[in-house]
Amino acid sequence: MGNSRIIVAIDSQEKHKAVDLARNLSDDIFGVKINWPLVLEEGAGIISKISRYSRAICDFKVADIPNTNRLIAEKVHSHGAYGIIAHAVTGEDSLRAITGVSPDLKLITVVAMSHPGAQAFLNPLSERLIAVARSVGSYGIVAPGNATGIIARLRADAGEMRIFSPGIGAQGGNPVEAIKAGADYVIIGRTIYQSDDPMEAVSRYNAEISASGIR
């Protein structure tokens, strides 16, 4: 398992690459983020396969009643996942149902999103959502990497919680800028897995982050 700040996001179009990337990049990345479209394509077994080589973070945007959240988290944990991404907006009890599953399953909580529709309801609630994330003992929060203003604002309230930032690369975010704004991990998709040489792309990103002087 690597100690890089880079998490590779794999989408369902790249299902055949998901396990290969986890295996080949294992030492050079922090983990692999997968989502529901990939699981619908491949089944939950894909979580176990990736977990053999790297930290699997299940970006499931879990947003159900406590009992269903718990069942999802138990299943994900049984497949060896490192973390699970869930919404704070469904409330404290729904999140506690996840943290109650196992201390080994990291809860990463959504407190803001980057698409335009997030401005309507979610992002105006960010401060209250982050308070809920803290109160339930979230390991981390998700903050849009292509909106460094949001990262910086959330950083102050995040305390010990790690910040995971998607939207880097093809979606416009820059890894160094995101980390400087306060992100702990940057989530990068297409510019790595669609690269002719994903290992080289990861090395380039790692070098760029190191060269910037960020610890």
Next chain:
Amino acid sequence: MGNSRIIVAIDSQEKHKAVDLARNLSDDIFGVKINWPLVLEEGAGIISKISRYSRAICDFKVADIPNTNRLIAEKVHSHGAYGIIAHAVTGEDSLRAITGVSPDLKLITVVAMSHPGAQAFLNPLSERLIAVARSVGSYGIVAPGNATGIIARLRADAGEMRIFSPGIGAQGGNPVEAIKAGADYVIIGRTIYQSDDPMEAVSRYNAEISASGIR
């Protein structure tokens, strides 16, 4: 396919019953509601299997960015699902990504929930969430069947949208009360699938609804 107002909710503990129930009850129920824990257990193929006999409603509480919502909805549609349940709180663009997939896939939108945590953020937003649900052309909305006051309040704003109400039976809701308050369909789980005779349980619910004089 039946024209009852009853939808049977199957959870992951009853995976072996899911397809049997759909087949045996097909004429006497409106459809079958499935969720992520069942899909994590069985794979997405369970949607196709149920769809052979009944209307499969995927209660996935979808709450992601537009592109991911679209990919989830496309997958669900390719397996023959009747409907998909998604959150309004992630905004209009995320919902339109689902309605854009196919007119044959019914969008059923979450505008309120019944667990305590829903009082913190979601339920106070119900009126605005229902406006978003209407504006994107949702086929229906979800309203807690064990909170008839919420159903009645949402009914006025729902317009042509159908109201689907979970929480009936073991969770305290009464099907006749929920329908009288404005629900079009009542979603019932344990008191049907954990019954020694699910067909008899469904018949009893159907008779109770008919006897109440509700059309």
